[in-house]
Amino acid sequence: MQQVDVAIVGGGPAGASAGHAAASEGADAVVVEKGVPRADREELGPDSTDAAGILDYWVDLMNLDEPIPERVKHQELDAAEFVSPNATLELTNTNMESSYPNFGFTVHRARFDDWLRERAERAGAEYRVGTAVADVETDLTGAPTHVLTLRDGTEIETDHLVLADGPQRTVTGTVLENWLPEEAMDRLASRRANHIAYQEYRRMPEELFEGDRIKFWWGYMPGHTAYPWVFPNDDPVARIGLTMPIGMDLEAVENRDAYGLLRPEDERVPQGSTYIRRLLEEVYDGYDLADFPLLEDRGKSGGTETYPISSTRPIESPTAANVAVVGGAMGATSAFHEGGDHVAIRTGQIAGRLAARDRLSAYNAEWQAAVGDEIRRNCVFADVVRGYEPDDWDTVFGLVNRVKGRDGFEPYQTVYAGLTGAKLFGEYLWRKFGYRNGGYAQVRESEYADLAR
Numbered sequence: 001m002q003q004v005d006v007a008i009v010g011g012g013p014a015g016a017s018a019g020h021a022a023a024s025e026g027a028d029a030v031v032v033e034k035g036v037p038r039a040d041r042e043e044l045g046p047d048s049t050d051a052a053g054i055l056d057y058w059v060d061l062m063n064l065d066e067p068i069p070e071r072v073k074h075q076e077l078d079a080a081e082f083v084s085p086n087a088t089l090e091l092t093n094t095n096m097e098s099s100y101p102n103f104g105f106t107v108h109r110a111r112f113d114d115w116l117r118e119r120a121e122r123a124g125a126e127y128r129v130g131t132a133v134a135d136v137e138t139d140l141t142g143a144p145t146h147v148l149t150l151r152d153g154t155e156i157e158t159d160h161l162v163l164a165d166g167p168q169r170t171v172t173g174t175v176l177e178n179w180l181p182e183e184a185m186d187r188l189a190s191r192r193a194n195h196i197a198y199q200e201y202r203r204m205p206e207e208l209f210e211g212d213r214i215k216f217w218w219g220y221m222p223g224h225t226a227y228p229w230v231f232p233n234d235d236p237v238a239r240i241g242l243t244m245p246i247g248m249d250l251e252a253v254e255n256r257d258a259y260g261l262l263r264p265e266d267e268r269v270p271q272g273s274t275y276i277r278r279l280l281e282e283v284y285d286g287y288d289l290a291d292f293p294l295l296e297d298r299g300k301s302g303g304t305e306t307y308p309i310s311s312t313r314p315i316e317s318p319t320a321a322n323v324a325v326v327g328g329a330m331g332a333t334s335a336f337h338e339g340g341d342h343v344a345i346r347t348g349q350i351a352g353r354l355a356a357r358d359r360l361s362a363y364n365a366e367w368q369a370a371v372g373d374e375i376r377r378n379c380v381f382a383d384v385v386r387g388y389e390p391d392d393w394d395t396v397f398g399l400v401n402r403v404k405g406r407d408g409f410e411p412y413q414t415v416y417a418g419l420t421g422a423k424l425f426g427e428y429l430w431r432k433f434g435y436r437n438g439g440y441a442q443v444r445e446s447e448y449a450d451l452a453r
């Protein structure tokens with residue numbers, strides 16, 4: 001049986017960063033990645049997907065010890081554009097302190113993941129790809145030990161376990177259920193904790209391609225934080241996608257006529273590909289789907305990708321068992337603004353370093369100190385907009401347009417935009433207060449029965 005100091009399940013941004021950090025501290029670290037094929041990668045690699053936009057201050061939150069190489073980038077961004085049925089809001093500044101010179105950039109996600117893997121290997125971690133972790137057995141008599149069994153029968157014994165298997169939590173779920181009550185496990189079920197995301201790689205007509213901005217349409221599809229987007233890839237290709245809750249009931253949607261991407265004949269929530277066709281036809285007047293050819297040699301499946309994306313609040317880890325849950329598996333990603341690579345990298349990095357130093361007990365406090373503000377803000381915004389209908393988005397974008405200065409805006413500035421702004425601001429503050437001291441976590445460490453230190 002292989003013995004290591006730190007074993008990491010999943011080799012995406014969180015797992016690779018944990019491997020890098022643990023190995024950099026001198027630990028014997030192995031990252032186990034099941035490995036998936038992709039059209040844009042020759043060998044098996046992590047299950048990379050996303051619209052792949054990185055905002056300026058996220059780079060600082062990643063806390064990398066080297067710059068992100070230019071070869072993994074697609075486009076430098078100057079702006080994000082948010083479109084509602086009757087308003088458009090353009091932000092050219094995140095208004096967050098950051099060292100990155102532009103608004104942000106988009107990346108080639110497979111190259112980005114491969115670079116993170118390369119860093120981990122350079123630091124001395126083993127990155128084992130091609131066989132999934134099938135089972136984890138934990139022994140808590142004495143100092144915790146974990147035995148991972150891989151699908152090919154290989155066994156790996158470790159003192160420290162980092163779970164980085166993404167929002168589906170196939171392994172994380174089986175480990176956490178050792179200590180979490182059923183009711184808490186229900187909260188983490190994929191259909192509840194995740195949204196579905198779907199995207200297509202399409203060649204844009206040259207005159208429509210906007211390489212300097214990411215675009216989102218709000219109030220076009222029903223559902224909490226349900227929206228389509230267009231992200232620039234290599235010129236003139238775009239990743240056109242959307243996210244929406246899993247298993248939505250169209251019958252329960254009020255005001256159906258107000259949503260630009262629904263049709264009266266819809267009997268159920270349209271499929272992702274239908275939404276995308278309607279988006280392209282609706283927002284690019286005079287064009288139809290044939291003007292945006294699908295690039296079947298990209299992505300995971302003939303130019304398309306379907307993924308779960310974590311959409312609720314994060315969980316604290318059972319550190320008394322020397323287990324840290326990181327990245328998408330911990331629910332750090334926000335479907336509200338899609339961003340997750342930065343928190344995945346940072347939480348992985350913290351867990352890897354602490355595991356190598358045999359100090360995982362500090363993990364929950366450390367990730368909260370590092371990315372708690374970011375996660376708290378996302379949780380609060382997602383709550384504030386719950387139940388928004390198309391005209392609410394018009395109101396909010398109109399409001400922000402009125403208050404945003406030349407340099408962008410801060411949510412608190414909406415207070416200057418009259419009664420609606422003050423109400424919104426009040427709700428924002430109230431909810432933020434409710435999530436103080438880590439209250440945004442939907443599973444607290446104290447909930448892991450029999451594990452209290």
Ligand SMILES: Cc1cc2nc3c(=O)[nH]c(=O)nc-3n(C[C@H](O)[C@H](O)[C@H](O)COP(=O)(O)OP(=O)(O)OC[C@H]3O[C@@H](n4cnc5c(N)ncnc54)[C@H](O)[C@@H]3O)c2cc1C
Pocket residue numbers: 009010011012013014015032033034035036045046047048049050051052053054131132133134164165166167170171197198199241307308309326327328329333338339340341342344
């Ligand atoms: C459509 C979409 C768009 C997005 N857009 C953005 C964006 O623009 N910007 C941004 O920052 N973030 C974005 N995100 C979020 C970002 O992709 C995630 O936050 C990030 O990938 C999380 O990293 P992770 O390493 O935690 O998990 P993942 O990237 O999900 O990696 C988990 C890994 O674990 C592996 N694995 C799973 N089970 C096992 C097992 N049993 N054994 C071994 N390995 C296993 C998987 O193969 C996978 O490689 C987007 C996500 C989606 C789905």
